Amino acid sequence: MNLTNNSPVLIPLLFLSTGIMTPVLAMKKEWLARWIALGASAASVALSIFNLIRVINVGKPIHYKLGNWNPSLGIEYVLDHLSAFVILVINAIAFLVLIYAKKSIESELPGKEVPYYASVLLMLCGFNGMMITGDLFNLYVFLEICSLTLYGLIAVGEKKSSMAAFTYLIMGTIAGCFYLLGVGFLYIKTGSLNMADVRAILPFMLDQPAVVIGLCFMTLGLGIKMALFPLHGWLPDAYTYAPSVSSALIAPTGTKVASYVLIRIFYFVFGITFVSKTLPVADIISWLAVVGIIYGSIMAIAQKELKRMLAYSTVAQVGYIGLGIGLANPFGLIGAVLHILNHAVMKACLFLVSGNFRLKLGHSNIFKLDNTIRKKMPWTMAAFTIAALSMVGLPPMAGFFSKWYLALGTIEKGNWLFLAAILVSTLLNAVYFFRILEKVYMKPIDSQSSNTHEQGTYHDHSVKENEETVKRDEVSPSMLFPTLTLAAALVVLGILNAIIVDGVIKYIIPKGL
Amino acid sequence: MKYVNYLILVVFAGLMIAASDNLPNRGDANAPANREISPAGSKGAAYYYIQNSKTDSNTDNMVTVILADWRGYDTLGEETVILTAGLICYLLLRKRRKTDDTKR
Amino acid sequence: MHWQLEIVFFIVLITTAFIALDVKNLLVAVVTLSVFSFISALLYIVMGAVDVGFTEAVVGGGVSGILFIVLIFKTSRRSSD
Amino acid sequence: MTRKDNNPIVSLLSRIVSPFIMLFALYVIFHGHYSPGGGFQGGTMLAAAVLLIRLAAGREISQLQFKKSWGTPVGSVGVFIYFFTGFLALLMGGNYLDYSFLPLGLEAPVTRGWGILSIEIGVGLAVMGILVAIYDDLLEGEPND
Amino acid sequence: MTDYIIGHYAYWFTFILMMIGFYGMTMKKNLVKKLIGMNIFQVSIIIFYVSTAVKWGGTVPVLDLNISIADTSKYINPLQHCLMLTAIVVGVATTGVAFALSISIFKRYKTLDEAVLIERMIKDNESDK
Amino acid sequence: MTIPETYTSIIPLLTVLVSLAAVPLILLSSKHENLREFWTIIASFIKFGLVVIFLLPNALENKSAVINIVDIFPGVALALKADQFGVFFALISSGLWILTSFYSIGYVRGAHEHKQTRYFASFAICLSATMGIAFSANLLTFIVFYEILTIATYPLVIHKETKEAIYGGRKYLVYTLTAGILLIAASAWIYKLTGTLDFKAGGMFGESVLTPQRAVILFILFLGGVGVKAGIMPLHSWLPTAMVAPTPVSALLHAVAVVKSGVFGVIRVVGFVFGPAIMSQFGLNNILLAVAGFTIIVASFIALRQDNLKRLLAYSTVGHLSYIVLGAALLTPAGFTGGMLHIAFHATMKITLFFAAGAIYVNLHRENISQLNGIGRIMPWTMGAFTVSAIGLAGIPPINGFVSKWYLGMGAVQSGQIIPLAILVLSGLLNAAYFFPIIYTVFFRKGEKLEGLGEAPAIMVVPIVVTALLSVLLGIYPDLFFNFFKLASSIAASIVGVK
Known part of the structure; x- marks a missing residue:
């Protein structure tokens, strides 16, 4: 067995084997499930790093033939800069969230650890399979694996979660079927299912309605999966009512993987001329994304539940990615890929914070937050602050730089409306995050008498006593560690983004862009 | 609103039927999917499958060979899908153990 | 292969699909759906997809129907539309 | 399903029919190389045979044939057989799922044929186990909190 | 013209069937009806794939010693069949999960009618306040 | 004019990091007040020392210390460059930080402010960001520190946590964040047009890639970006609202950090992004002149009608900031010199005034001018300093305000425009018109309820007197400290000289 040669296939297999065996191995010893999941996840991170380094060293895509059949006959795995990078992002985030999961699952889902962890592992298997595969139909299969697990992981939440999951299931099935239909059209026209092969054949049949329809269907399907603006209907409910760990796992990863697949389909299957010249699919995507950015931000302002707010903000942020994809120029693409990374980290951090709230306060209602939390959970709030600033897009946090690339992309494209949308959404983001920061870091306004500000020594004694009686009640280190790691990562990623762009993302830009 | 939905459906179906005009005739043995060599020079998968099921895998049923060997990984995924469905039902519906059982 | 047969099956399929979606008694709907699945299995076989037809007959007419009935x-059993 | 008063005729008939269905299912699995059919169809029929007893004989008695708690493990083992067949090839130095590397000592096409049989058995087991498990879980309903 | 119709009518029927399924999925209020629509949708996609695999005069894709494999037009394209086997399984799995979800919904809200469900969920929201 | 040289040095980075390093120390020693404030003071001295000892001599010889910290964008590094202008600004802000630190310690203790740790920590971050702004070598670095400054000032603005404070904070955020995004848009566009973001004396547009339309839009974007912090008239309204902050914060906002980084930005944009040539080619200087002139006059008139002392000072600040903008808009060496001198001189004067206002507030809890009758007799030192600065702001010799105004006037003459000159004269009169009544009230009206009250604590009075003394000395001999004048004229020459 040659580890180097087989490394592309090992990550999905790792998750697959552990996922299928967890129900058997952990049948009698339930605590084992968590350790299996953690071990598999840690190993996957190591393997992802290994893969990324290998890709960077080799410098060109690594093809792995499953069953040793040549690509147009069998299925192949393609490990290039893009897939290796996104795989590392997703696995690392999942690993951190899994470290976090223990207490949260124990309190929210007692007695369901075994199937829960098994589902999580299978979900990760699905994600990794989707990201690394070079075959259109194989992608569908793995898409369905992770969709099914997502329905389940969402549905174990609070009372309304099952309905949210059902809605998601209906939408998700439509998405899957549309994707399948698109693949069908493509297969009939080209006679191949391999992405690279299709890419090679398609220039012989530009402008054919069937191919265009195929592209439309695939885009629609993936648009639903990534919650692109008018197709985002399932997302807010699903993310709100899911258990904390599920939201923290799904929100950073689910939509990102779908966006990744959209990038693949657009740039590596259809090619840029097809997507932006033959039919303005890219333009349509970017327009929708812009509307989504504004809509998501405004809806986020209107929410009173933290998780729901974050869910709508996800809609907006997915809009950024969609915009970057739709711009169809190098800066836009870099921005999109960088935002996949940044948004994954930010959202994971924020959802973990909301999970901390749920565990310690029993709710995550924005209007019930007050300045006692700052004393109770100072570290959690520090993480929240950093993530919020990053979401707003303030330098030197990571969020700024993806916006910067996107802004460059829009200018390159010459569309001022897009630029304005990106910038306005910054302000809207600021509105909904500073609202919370104000609540947490300041005295409640209602408790002040109207004339206290007249004097220098106005201390409101009741408030002060209240603040002093509040005991430190931070979550356990196993939960704090991932939260803070993600928050710190935001600063580090922001400062080091050029290294990431220069080292990895620059190479993903396909020729002719 | 309801009529708009119906309208969308009809338009949708109409579009697809219009697009189907561009699809090759059914049953055409020379359709792109049945070619030996694609325009880009790669092997046509279906053509190869039909000819080589016996020589490659000593099996008569081509579908079985595709399912289990040439595109075996899809089938592994498919099995995983159904296992996932089982697990989700387990996760959602099966009775929880008593809490003092888990704390052992 | 036998396109006349196919057309008949298609028409039956569309009819059963309509009925399955239209009846208010869900049990009837599910039974109609089983019929739908079975006819579609026949259609696959007419189109030469023997394996698919076999599977669809087993799954759609059998297990899926049983699960539907368990659900109901x-x-x-009643549906408002 | 959950009925307690079994009709003896139904019960008897189903008990007679069920083994035959199983036999046919096994035939379908093992004969998948030469005729339509294979692991999935066979597995579904195996499940159907088990479900027939479940339907006819009621919950308690049917446990004697196939225990409720077996479903998921059998499914897991089934998928694992598939996974392991591929993985064995990888361990022996080939690519994943390259059955010709299986340590059978036969020439490549024949080895592949055996590999296919192995995974068909896995698929059959998996599908049977899971479908039965889904049925059981659905019948159980959501637990009370 | 006849060739064209014979070559395309299956697509038309399929698309109509697909729209029926889509209609059931999106516009029916009862959840079970939605699932029935989902099944129809999936079946129609399978029909689409299978109907594209057809070759006039071809036989089923099982090796027959009387028919030479040198001429591939004698055998129906087996690839779509294989894909659709997978799709059927995926469909069953999805349906299974959907059933579990429906049972869970019914347990919580005592109804499977979407309108009533939404009503009860809103009532829940108000009682939360 | 000597050719600018560069050398690599870590000193600019250190100056930024010194106060940043103080932040964790301040946070950790939150329980021990003296230790905490010790950190603040030590950091401020180290910072000032670094600037004076290491950077100033080289800057005088027109050598710039450069350091590339890390690439934050392919081809664009997070880079610091201590050129003459940067050193000039850094000198002012770090020098005044020392005074402000001493003063704030007295103030917050005197006023028993809450959350003092947060206050000092934010203060330190602010200064760090200001240093970064002063030394940023390119637009992206500039934006980074600009936004950090925005965020770090926010806790200071809302420090009191009253309704007004929160409202003021929100307004502040909306304005500055909007400015930030305009700046981002403008920079992105610049990058698209020129392929670089590095500041360059005389403008970064090599071959002219601008069309008149583009130039105007781009300039307006930039003006919106830096103009908000510089308090240019339609964008100034956050400034008076932010007056609810504690007085040292107001001093910081107005004299040291925030608005001065705004006008610093304006000069950077005019001199180092567009350059005089392009400015005059597309008539952009006229836009700037109009805006600045309008702001000077209107702000002075509004100031006339204020009763709240701090609000009056705020509007006075708005007006005086536009002096600097006006100086830049003249595009003449004397104009730039005057503008830059005014950055320094206005800082010394305005900081005195705010300190005095703060001292009055801490001592007497009075904020309105009408309540100040006769307090000059009980607080002679404070009000004496106040008077000196007020006279200076009106442009009367021998206070330093006269010097900068003189150069502005000369610049106007050089450019051959009459209107700027008229504006300067008129605004001088208006300044006198709103300051002299206060002086009269304070010294010659009879006060009430002043028995038993004395001068403010010494730790507050000393900085006031020191800054006032500085103003006088600088007025008599502008090159007294650190060759301010020489630096300013050298910078002006480098901007205007390089075509």
């Missing part, structure tokens, strides 16, 4: 048994 566990929930309610």
